[in-house]
Amino acid sequence: MTPFATVLARFARITRPRPKLNIWQWADSVRYLARGVSAKSRHGATRYSSSDAPHQRGVMESFTDPEVQTTVMIGASQVFGKTEIFNNVLGYFMDYRSGNAVVMYPTVDSSEKYSKKKLMPMIRSTPVLDALVPNSRSRDSGNTILVKEYTGGSIFLVGANSTSSLRGATGELLLADEIDSYEDSVGDEGDAVDLLWKRGESYPTAVQAVSSTPTIEGSSRIWSWFQMSDQRFWFVPCPHCGVHGLFKWSQESAVKTGPSYFVEWPKDKPAEAFIVCASCAKSIDDTQRLAMYFNGRWQATAPFTGIRGFHLNWIYCPWPAKKGYKNRLHQMAEEWERGKKKGEQSLKVIVNTGLCETWKIKLEDRPDHEALMLRLEDYPTEIPDPVVYLTASVDTQADRLEYEIQGWAIGEELYGIKTGKIFGNPHLADAWNQLDGILSGTFAHPCGVALRIGCTLIDSGGQHDAKAFAKPVYNFVRRRQGRYIFACKGSSELGSPLVVGRLQKNGIMLHSVGGDVAKSIIYERLSIMTPGPGYCHFGVGRGYDEEYFKQLTAEAVSINKGKRQWVKLRARNEGLDLRVYGHAAFELRNVNLQAVSDNLRKSAVPPPEEPKEPKTFILKPASEASLPPKPRRRVGFVKWV
Numbered sequence: 270m271t272p273f274a275t276v277l278a279r280f281a282r283i284t285r286p287r288p289k290l291n292i293w294q295w296a297d298s299v300r301y302l303a304r305g306v307s308a309k310s311r312h313g314a315t316r317y318s319s320s321d322a323p324h325q326r327g328v329m330e331s332f333t334d335p336e337v338q339t340t341v342m343i344g345a346s347q348v349f350g351k352t353e354i355f356n357n358v359l360g361y362f363m364d365y366r367s368g369n370a371v372v373m374y375p376t377v378d379s380s381e382k383y384s385k386k387k388l389m390p391m392i393r394s395t396p397v398l399d400a401l402v403p404n405s406r407s408r409d410s411g412n413t414i415l416v417k418e419y420t421g422g423s424i425f426l427v428g429a430n431s432t433s434s435l436r437g438a439t440g441e442l443l444l445a446d447e448i449d450s451y452e453d454s455v456g457d458e459g460d461a462v463d464l465l466w467k468r469g470e471s472y473p474t475a476v477q478a479v480s481s482t483p484t485i486e487g488s489s490r491i492w493s494w495f496q497m498s499d500q501r502f503w504f505v506p507c508p509h510c511g512v513h514g515l516f517k518w519s520q521e522s523a524v525k526t527g528p529s530y531f532v533e534w535p536k537d538k539p540a541e542a543f544i545v546c547a548s549c550a551k552s553i554d555d556t557q558r559l560a561m562y563f564n565g566r567w568q569a570t571a572p573f574t575g576i577r578g579f580h581l582n583w584i585y586c587p588w589p590a591k592k593g594y595k596n597r598l599h600q601m602a603e604e605w606e607r608g609k610k611k612g613e614q615s616l617k618v619i620v621n622t623g624l625c626e627t628w629k630i631k632l633e634d635r636p637d638h639e640a641l642m643l644r645l646e647d648y649p650t651e652i653p654d655p656v657v658y659l660t661a662s663v664d665t666q667a668d669r670l671e672y673e674i675q676g677w678a679i680g681e682e683l684y685g686i687k688t689g690k691i692f693g694n695p696h697l698a699d700a701w702n703q704l705d706g707i708l709s710g711t712f713a714h715p716c717g718v719a720l721r722i723g724c725t726l727i728d729s730g731g732q733h734d735a736k737a738f739a740k741p742v743y744n745f746v747r748r749r750q751g752r753y754i755f756a757c758k759g760s761s762e763l764g765s766p767l768v769v770g771r772l773q774k775n776g777i778m779l780h781s782v783g784g785d786v787a788k789s790i791i792y793e794r795l796s797i798m799t800p801g802p803g804y805c806h807f808g809v810g811r812g813y814d815e816e817y818f819k820q821l822t823a824e825a826v827s828i829n830k831g832k833r834q835w836v837k838l839r840a841r842n843e844g845l846d847l848r849v850y851g852h853a854a855f856e857l858r859n860v861n862l863q864a865v866s867d868n869l870r871k872s873a874v875p876p877p878e879e880p881k882e883p884k885t886f887i888l889k890p891a892s893e894a895s896l897p898p899k900p901r902r903r904v905g906f907v908k909w910v
């Protein structure tokens with residue numbers, strides 16, 4: 270389009286008489302669904318009609334309501350119609366309001382996908398919009414996949430994983446989709462949704478919206494947005510008693526508000542699924558369910574403070590069931606049964622994307638210390654044969670050092686080799702000399718090779734006073750870092766990586782250990798019931814007593830004010846801390862257990878005719894094993910005093 274033609278077009282738009290329409294009325298009158306984007310448009314572009322899914326109307330009205338700052342949408346995938354709503358809002362904005370809009374997806378790639386697969390097909394199939402966007406093939410169209418210029422403004426498509434994609438993008442319409450998949454921080458600039466809102470700061474009338482299916486309880490962004498909103502649900506009337514209530518999957522639903530209708534089916538007969546009205550106890554079939562949906566209405570269940578929230582689960586689905594199912598209720602019940610059989614992860618997906626509720630990690634998921642004690646087994650040798658790599662961890666306390674030596678076998682099957690206490694003031698040398706003796710020791714492997722400890726992490730944080738033990742720990746590790754004996758400190762921040770080392774100015778490589786991820790892995794592995802990958806063994810007579818197992822299971826995840834956190838259920842938890850540091854020590858060496866095992870078996874000493882000194886064997890990770898041997902660093906072996 271020539272500049273003159275653009276001006277003319279803009280003038281024509283401003284002066285043309287147009288009816289006063291809201292977003293869904295606009296969409297009903299001019300919008301088309303591109304060919305193939307829905308079942309309805311399978312054979313060619315079709316008119317959009319909000320009467321197909323009437324819940325979408327109230328959501329769209331929220332975008333033009335002057336009282337609403339932010340619209341929050343939690344909807345089942347393929348049911349809520351979030352993409353159609355975003356499309357309508359953007360189309361209306363282009364046609365009626367003009368100006369800039371910014372749309373954010375988790376990554377630049379997913380933004381491109383939305384642009385190519387949803388936004389452009391909508392624009393091209395809707396004549397009033399097509400006329401506003403120059404043909405992208407013309408040279409001066411100003412159009413790329415991520416910036417769509419139109420007569421009146423621009424639409425910027427940005428990724429929550431990229432600060433550079435946000436640069437230069439400002440607008441008065443700000444849409445953030447799939448926000449539960451955003452990384453914790455965009456680079457080190459902070460929360461992506463906050464950064465997006467900043468792109469609209471110069472517009473007092475900026476319209477904001479967030480959408481997603483929820484994830485884990487306590488860390489779901491969309492769930493916390495919804496909690497701040499007026500929490501609207503789609504209330505539907507019972508055909509028998511007339512009460513207005515909510516479709517819920519079961520009594521355990523996280524949604525506690527409103528009268529309820531629950532989905533039920535006879536055992537192993539999902540095809541016979543039905544709904545029961547909790548008010549009149551009468552049953553409701555799938556045809557009645559659909560009629561109820563079409564007679565529903567949004568109703569707020571919390572006070573309104575500028576944020577309007579909409580929640581719609583899969584039971585409301587207005588679309589027909591997939592092939593092979595009697596009806597929608599049958600399909601849902603069948604998918605649920607299948608998810609249950611496949612296990613927790615599949616069920617979590619249904620809870621998140623179907624029921625649109627957060628997945629709760631139960632406090633009871635904590636391993637049971639008595640059950641773990643029953644696992645104690647007698648190892649026939651100092652080091653059980655499957656073990657090929659050793660790590661150690663040390664916890665500093667006011668009057669003692671506590672330590673554990675862990676043996677790793679292929680598949681990260683873990684053998685508790687020994688745990689113990691060295692009494693003595695950590696500010697004096699004696700306790701450290703004893704520790705040095707243990708860490709420099711060798712352990713006899715049944716194949717005849719003597720194993721050494723491959724990596725050790727020593728807590729320098731101290732439990733009560735972060736600074737208290739840093740100095741003696743640094744003194745100890747300073748000349749032993751060449752032997753992979755390092756200082757560490759725990760990080761309780763959610764989302765911290767398992768282990769990250771940072772060289773400090775004082776020459777100490779300090780490793781930060783992410784407690785949340787380490788403890789989650791450890792508890793998951795303790796719940797494995799049969800020996801094999803990930804299973805944890807404990808040797809009898811090696812310090813693993815009842816107190817140890819109580820410490821190992823001393824913490825649990827709980828949700829406090831919407832935030833997931835680890836809580837200590839008893840004062841002493843050193844056993845768990847030692848496991849956390851031991852796991853991090855293993856992880857930071859990036860050990861290829863298979864390769865280490867192959868090396869070990871190759872070096873196996875045949876049973877001697879007469880007793881000989883055991884051969885010392887320092888195991889290295891596979892990446893180093895193939896390199897020529899480095900000159901031995903003497904400094905690493907100087908005795909510490």
Ligand SMILES: [Zn+2]
Nearest residue numbers: 507510546549
């Ligand atoms: Zn009823």
